[in-house]
Amino acid sequence: MIAIDNKLVSDEILEEQFVCDLNKCKGGCCEDGDAGAPLEKDELDELIDNYEAIKEYMTPEGIATVEKQGKYLYDVSFGWVTPTINGGICAYGYRDEKGIIKCAIEQAYYAGKLGWKKPISCHLFPAKVTKSSMDPDVEFVNYIPREDLCKAACNLGKKLKVPVYVFLKEALIRKYGEEFYEALAATASHMDSH
Template sequence: MHLYSAGDPLILIIFVSMIAIDNKLISDEVIEEQFVCDLTKCKGGCCEDGDAGAPMEKWELEKLKTYYEVVKPYMTKEGIAEIEKQGLYLYDKEFGWVTPTIDGAICAYGYRDKQGIIKCSIEQAYNDGKLDWKKPLSCHLFPIKTKKSRRDPDIEYVNYEPREDLCKAACSLGKKLKVPVYVFLKDSLIRKYGEEFYEALAATAEHMKNSKED
C-alpha cells in the first residue's frame, strides 16, 4: 500500500496492492492497468449490462429533480414511460439509489444513436450547454467503482473493475495506446475527489514507475 496525504509533502509507505490518499484506499490496478473505452466495439454496453441502473449519490437525486424537464426531450418514449412508472430514481437494497431501467436492461436515460451506440440523455443535454451536471458519477468513473467501508464509513475503496467480456476491447485499446486507467479517467476522478487528490495519485504513479525502473 502506498500512503499519501493530499496537501502534505509526498510520503510513501509500501505495503501490498493498495494506495492510501487521505481516507481513500485505491487499488494499485488503477495505476498499473491500462484502459480506453472502445465504443465502436462495446456499443456503450455498460449502460444496459448490470444488475441495476446507475448508482447515484444523494446530491445527484436533486440534480435529476431539477433538470428532468431539460433532459426529457433527449430521452426515448420507452425511457420516459419508465420514469413515469417508476420515478426519476429508485432504491436498490444492494446498490442504493439508482436510475430506473427499461425491462431490467438499458438505463431509462439511455438511447441508441445511428451507429447503435448507447448514449446518455443527461450527458447530451450537458454537452448542449443546458445543464451543469454531466451525468451520474458512477457512470463517468466506470470502470472504477467506489464503495464505503462497512466498518468505517469515512474510508472509501476505489477499485478497478472492468467487465470481463464487455471491456475486452477497452483493455486491448488501453494497452495499445499505453493509457493507464487513472489517466483515462482523469476528468471523472477530479470531478469526484478534486484536483489535489488527482495530483497525489499522479505523483504516486510516477514514484511507482521510477521505483520499478531503478
C-alpha cells in the same frame, strides 16, 4: 493499495490500462447489470431539477419508464439507482445511429442545458467506489472492468498506453478534487521510476 487521505485506491488503477472503445462495446455498461446506474444522494436532486432538460434527449420508452417508476429508485443491493427499461438499458440511455448507447443526461450537459455531466458512478467506470463497512469516511476505489464487455477497452488502453487513472482524470477530479488527482499521478510516476 495506495492511501490518499481517507481513500484507498487499488494498485490496478495506476497499473492497468483502459480506454473505452465504444465502436466495439456499444456502451454496453449502460444496459448490462443487475440494476440501473448507482446514484449519490445529491444526484437525486440533479435528476429532479434537470429532468425537463434531460427528457428532450430520452426515448419514448425511457420517458414512459421514468413516468411510471420515478426519476430514480431504491435498490436493496445497490442503493439509489436510475430506473431501467424492462431490466435492460438505463431509462436515460438511447442508441445513436451506430447503435452505440449514449446518455440523455450527458447530451443535455453538452448542449449547455445543465451543469451536471452524468452520474459519477458512470463517469468513473471502470472504477467503482465503495464505502468501508467499518468506517463510513473511508472509501475504496477499485478497478472493476466487465470481463467480456470491456475486453476491447483493455486492449485499446494497452495499445495507446493509457493507464486507468489517466483515462479517468476528469472523473477522479470531479469526485475527489485536483489535489487528490495530483497525489495519485505523483504516486504513479514514482512507481514507474522503480
